[in-house]
Amino acid sequence: MTATRKRTLRTAVIGTGKISDEHLSFVASAPDVELAGVCDLSACSAQFAAARFGAAAYFTSHAAMLEDCEPDVVHVLTPPATHDRLTRDCLAAGANVIVEKPIALSGAAFESLWAEAEGRGLSIVENHNYRFNGPIQTVHDLLTRGELGDVTDVEVRLSLPIRNEGGRYADENLPAGSHQLPAGVIHEFVTHLSYLTLLFTGGFDSTRATWSNHGGGDLFKFDDLDALVLNGSTHARIRFTCQTFPDAFTVTVRGTEGMAVADLFLPHVYLEKPRAGGDKLSPMVNRFVNGKSLMKTAWTGLQDKIMQRTAYEGLTRFLEGTYEAFRTGGTPPVTHDDMLMTVRLVDALLADAGQREAHLGMAGHGRAAQ
Amino acid sequence: MRLLITGASGFLGRHVVAEALRRGHSVRALVRPRSKFAASDWSGDIDEARADLRAGPPPSEIFTGVEAVIHLAADKSGDLHAQFGSTVGGTEKLVQGMAAAGLKRLVLTSSFSVYDYTRIRMLSVLDEASPVAAHPEARDAYCWTKLLQEQLVRREAEAGRLEATILRPGVIFGPGELWTARLGFKLSDKLWIRTGAWSQMPLSYVENCAEAVVLAAETDAAIGATLNVLDDDTPTQRRLCRILAASVVPTPRIVPVAFSLMRGIAGLGGLFNRFVCGGRAKIPQILKSESLMARCKPLRYSNAKLKETLGWTPHYGLDEALARSTTATPPYDDVLAKIPTVAAGAHAQKSRTPSGSAT
Structure with a gap:
């Protein structure tokens, strides 16, 4: 550049x-x-x-x-x-x-x-904005510091009521353009789900995805995705649903030393790890610490609602980093490999849906791109 | 006249279609592709066209033979972008389609919501010369997008591409639409706060409003005019609340709060937002001065310009309008297909009652 x-x-x-x-x-x-x-x-x-x-x-x-x-x-x-x-x-x-x-x-x-x-x-x-949201960065920092040990399980879950009457995706008079994408409306979200998965798995070897249209009808190709992504011994699950309440966007990372759940809609990190007090007392200390943290979240959540802060908070950090790279000639915060690996994972998930006619062999590509 | 009516399947739209048919006009109802509206349900010279104005200018054949467009389609719900797309974007596409078809005559139905109630003195008369919202973003998306819609039409008219009449109805009420935001603030389905008991309600009964809309399309003198549409009988909020409480079931529980107290609370809310939150906070409507003033400020209203320009007087007084609003059959039953055309005309004539005798 x-x-x-x-x-x-x-x-x-x-x-x-x-x-x-x-x-x-x-x-x-x-x-x-x-x-x-x-x-x-x-x-x-x-x-x-x-x-x-x-x-x-x-x-x-x-x-x-x-x-x-x-x-x-x-x-x-x-x-x-x-x-x-x-x-x-x-x-x-x-x-x-x-x-x-x-x-x-x-x-x-x-x-x-x-x-x-x-x-x-x-x-x-x-734009990989959710990578730069506070809770995701917190969990990433925990991993980097080794506080969760080696990652073994990841779950990225997005629950959105895309079929709700009056919503932009359910509008049959003027169907959203994304209905025409290979994965239909879920294609709008699968990039987010994929780069968040890859952030914690580091790549992928194989995938097995189940795409469903539980609500039926002609408007939606799919309204549900349940995918297993394997990278070595790390298992990841990508889940998109419009059927569960409440709306949720969470990333759960389980490691050999602890687990963390990043909540993106109500910004918070739930963390369980070895605490002072050893094996016997750690579970209780974890609950006290997380209880206190959750109470604080209730207050900050109210503040966020009043101040109209949205889950797009990471976009500002992403853009700040990107503009700085443009200005200085440095590397943008979302790199070529980040993008390539993400689009290849999306390809692999789509291949499982039989949606792509010309599908490249995916196995190992994600890893190779690291 | 051959009239194209957008938003024909909506609350006001159905009554405008009925009134246009009663007055012997030929109607083309423009409805969205999945609308349940069917021209075959109506009796008279009517057909339907299906298009979503958000998608692009309607095809030119939709305008074939049309002499005037009555534009009612708009969105009251959704976020700013959803309302902008329907209300402003839809109007932009309609105007483009009209220009392509060489059609200029447009009657736009705007809203009372465009006025700047914070700048109109208490108890003064709100009329067409009153100021419009200088900062519509401080109120809500509906006010903002209706104002933008008016500005778009006015620009096109000034450029000579439209011959436009802008109508600003007050609170349109009728069957199924009796409890209005002007009665106060809904806290839940069962609980309302009523404030501004002595405020006049700028009511416009839907059939009276529909007649004014069709008359505007018929009247050359209305070209270039902006007209408020409201009935003669504008009851106080307290009176209307009592009438509705006696005639509408179920009735929410109403908690009266003095307007001066609510004004003080809203003022504090505004100061808190400005000095503590830097103006970025999303404050409930009940705590926003702009919304409180728009809904409940004690004002008086005039429909003199409408009467003078269109020669219109409301057919139905408040009592009869409320009675027609609470009967099982729709007020436009007379122009539905089940009634033979000749009988429908007779029925329509018979059902008319001068507003004087109704009140």
């Missing part, structure tokens, strides 16, 4: 849907970042976003925006099927690109895109 070494980075944003609020909030408030333009096919939407976040100009053509604004960085926040084309256009215009997940719809497509960026001396970075 070529170092831009520019103090102020000119940024442009393509796509002004709901996720753009999070990106634009960061860009509007980040030091040494200038929001040069926003673009959406809807002029009203582009104009509204420009007014809310102080963009210098708005466009309905991304080509016109790239030409007029000459951005250093572009955020591509459009539906997944458009990511490849738009990212290539941004690269051709000389911009580094931050792309919402999934950056590509297959491992092969990602490698082609990466080669394009590398050939131009530019970077492409996929």
Whole structure:
């Protein structure tokens, strides 16, 4: 990657849907970042976003925006099927690109895109925001310090009511574009589930995924995923469901020395490990410590609700690191290997669903990419 | 006239369709693809077109023969992006479709929610000249998106691409829609806080409102006008609450709180948000001055401009409107297909009662 070494980075944003609020909030408030333009096919939407976040100009053509604004960085926040084309256009215009997940719809497509960026001396970075949420970083730090021992089991669980009437995914009048993705609506979430799994397993050798449509009907391809991911002696389970209450996004990591549960919706880490008092007293001490921590979480959860802090807290850290890398020429916090391994795991999970016609052999690829 | 009515399957939409048919217009009802609306359920010159305005401009054939568009489709629920997509994005696509079809006449149904109730003096008259919300983001997504929708239509009209009338109905009520946010704040299905007992309720009975909407499409003098739509009888909140409590079952338990007390509490809530939370806190509606003022501030209202421009008077007074709202059959029963067309016309005439005799 070529170092831009520019103090102020000119940024442009393509796509002004709901996720753009999070990106634009960061860009509007980040030091040494200038929001040069926003673009959406809807002029009203582009104009509204420009007014809310102080963009210098708005466009309905991304080509016109790239030409007029000459951005250093572009955020591509459009539906997944458009990511490849738009990212290539941004690269051709000389911009580094931050792309919402999934950056590509297959491992092969990602490698082609990466080669394009590398050939131009530019970077492409996929948003892996949940990796940077506080609870995930806490669990990762615990592992790094060896407090959980060696990882043996991981469970990444996301429970969202995607079939609820009135929700954007259940709208039969205007079906969300993600219904057309290989894994349907779950494709929007499987990237998150995959990179979080890989963060704690370090790779994968094999997968066995069961994709289901428990709710039936034609709108949803799948509404449920239950997958086993093996990496050496480490077992991981990826679980997506719309049937359980309450909504939840948790990552459980069990190791030879302890276990931790990171809760992303109500930020908290439940931790069990050997405590002072030895084997006999550790279980009781763990419960006292976690009880105190849970009570504190109840209060901070209320504060978060009032202050409108969302589970996107990690996005700010991700973007700060990414912009710093763009500015200095360093390595972005989400690397080529992170992205490649993630998209390959998604490929493998999809292959189990029989959704991909041209599926590459996955076994060992994740490991090889480490 | 040949009228295209968007949002025809909605609460107001069904009554506008009925009124348009009663008045002898040809109706094309634009409804979403999965809507249960069926033109065959109606008697009269009506057909239906299916399209979701959020998806893109409607195909040009939808506008074939249409002389005016009555645009009612909007979203009241969901987050800012959902409401923006339906209310503003949908209007943008509709206007694009109209431009492609060379059609200019538009009647837009906006809302009373666009006014800035914090800047209108207590007990003064709210009319079309009253200021609109300077900071709609401080109130709610509905106010914000309806204001943006109006601005979009006004821009297009100023550019000569539309001949628009903007209608701002007050609280539209009718069958199944009797308890309104203007009565106070819902704490649960069984418990409401009522505050602002002496506030006038800017009520618009749905059939009266529907007639004003159709009249606006018929009236050239309404082009370029913005008109508040409300009935003559605007009861106090206390009076309406008592009437509803006597006629609507089940009735929630109502806890009256003095408006001055609620105003003080909301003021403290605003100060807490500003100085402690840096203005970033999401405060319950009941503790937001902007919402409290919008719902319960004691004001008076005028429908003089509407009457003058359209020559409209509300057919139904409050008592009759409430009676029609609580009967088992819908008020537009007379134009449903089960009634032969000729008899339907006679029924429609017979069912009309001057508002004077109803009150």
